[in-house]
Amino acid sequence: MSRLNELRLVARVAQMYHIENRRQGDIAQHLNLSQATVSRMLKRASVEDIVRTTVVPPLGTFPELESKLRERFGLPEAIVVECSEDRDAAVMSRIGEAAAHFLEVTLSDGDVLGVSSWSQTIYKMVENIHPQKSASVRYVVQTLGGMGDPAVQTHATQLTAKLARLTGAEPKLLPVQGVASSKEAKLVMIDDPYVRETIGLFDRITTAVVGIGAIEPSELLARSGNFFSASELSRLAESGAVGDISLRFFDLQGTPVKTSLDERVIGLSLDELAKIDRVIALAGGKHKTAAIAGALRTKTIDVLVTDKFTAERLVTEDF
Amino acid sequence: MSRLNELRLVARVAQMYHIENRRQGDIAQHLNLSQATVSRMLKRASVEDIVRTTVVPPLGTFPELESKLRERFGLPEAIVVECSEDRDAAVMSRIGEAAAHFLEVTLSDGDVLGVSSWSQTIYKMVENIHPQKSASVRYVVQTLGGMGDPAVQTHATQLTAKLARLTGAEPKLLPVQGVASSKEAKLVMIDDPYVRETIGLFDRITTAVVGIGAIEPSELLARSGNFFSASELSRLAESGAVGDISLRFFDLQGTPVKTSLDERVIGLSLDELAKIDRVIALAGGKHKTAAIAGALRTKTIDVLVTDKFTAERLVTEDF
DNA sequence: TCTAGCGGTGTATATTTATTCATGCATGAT
């Protein structure tokens, strides 16, 4: 009976607060209540569902998918982008754009940025970064050596350098091959002072941007410039590896797949990656779905940027 | 192009804030932003209409009508109550209930409450007041003498006394007739020490509850117990009076109608009323519509409690 | 009747949020 009169007042208070944007103090004065009472009435208004707040997602965003991704993989943050078709070229551009914006807005003073080159998607990201006004980033650290023949290797360092320029940071390059021909060769290479310096910075990286690679031999071979041997590849397949981050492999459960390869790769390890504050992973495309699932389960990724098709597969399919 | 990515982030922030109820600080930390930026994004979210807040009025309340009343009459606050039919008895009960609740919730420590008896609606209000736990009200002051023959007069004082008891206050009664037979008689009556004391409290009243009377002769005569003369009534009509508050008359424009009656009425004047912090007026019913319109235009009323039919007329009809 | 526990309140305070301010670019006019 008098509940209606209570709610009437609650609703009126809610109206003044939410619609007329009055301060609780004003409202309290207007109605001869204490500010505390107004605050409590407003709480009651939400409990009683008298105020309803909806967030209208802009078209082309997929909060639903993002939320499912976060939930399914215990992922802190996901960004799912629109793209018209499920083809790699289109997908990469969109992911790159979104990642670029996110990174820009989100970089903070004194950051040390790690980039695992070479990835087409990361390239697209760097392409979309606007020159930063205030040089907040200290270093941009290359976290993986170059790939393929030495001429092509420069791609990796160029990418790092470009990102450093855009962010006003000092580049810290890794002017060596990502995969040494042998364990011994690696030891030699990492003896170079520049290389040592860069590697020494790995544990000061605050934000790392990484790609996620698939294990399909063709893709991997293309990326690695045939540096892996046939037996190594088959061993990988046997151990259930589904993908890699900076040539560090893992299976569908996210368990690292240790092989002799690790001793030849010059770059960030998964353990080192796990210690980094913020790891932003960029990947999309049909053939990468399983690789991404595994990557997410390594629990090293803080933000995944992907496309809506891949996201849909990730939350729908069984792995 | 990048606007979408901006809005995506804004929407995500809005979601975390409004749906997941996270603090701005958390969100800032989660996304590597400053709390100030999060606050600004949330503001942008409302501007861009990404968050929408609606207040769902409980059934049986009429925020729309209340708002129109406030607007049309420059009324600080209006309460419009549901009632099934436009008949006085029903209307009065509902108004009384709502007023009772409002008053209860809204009384504050040390208040001095004025009641202009006699009004059926105010009676209904008092009937619905729950005994107050903490005796916050200091005095309940009767602001108009009784009406009709001395036996009936006690109604007025009883009402005041009852309200005082319910609110835990000390009653300050006006144990005289509301309308003296002559100016001289009034002077004699207000010489009584009790009467003087009560009248002396008029300017300390913090909240007054008043009824609004219509001028239809039959009604007025009934109320006044035939204390007004025929000539007085006709003079009132001639001067355009449409209603009264505590037997102080005004026309449709809210202009006080001064007559010789004023000298005979023992009670609060309109000027005194205007000085009171909070004046709560209770009135409803078809024949009171014009009276209420006039009363609202006197600018002495802070809260009007009325019924939906009367409210509808007040905001619709021309006066 | 007495007492424990449950709301509900206002005051004082802690917490959270908005804004002010100083700064660092960009942009565009002169």
Add this chain to the structure above:
DNA sequence: ATCATGCATGAATAAATATACACCGCTAGA
């Protein structure tokens, strides 16, 4: 090129809001 202007930012702070606390009165059970 130089300067005014505008815009965005974070740090500091002001403002607003939520909560802890103490208190009161009621209810229900002993």
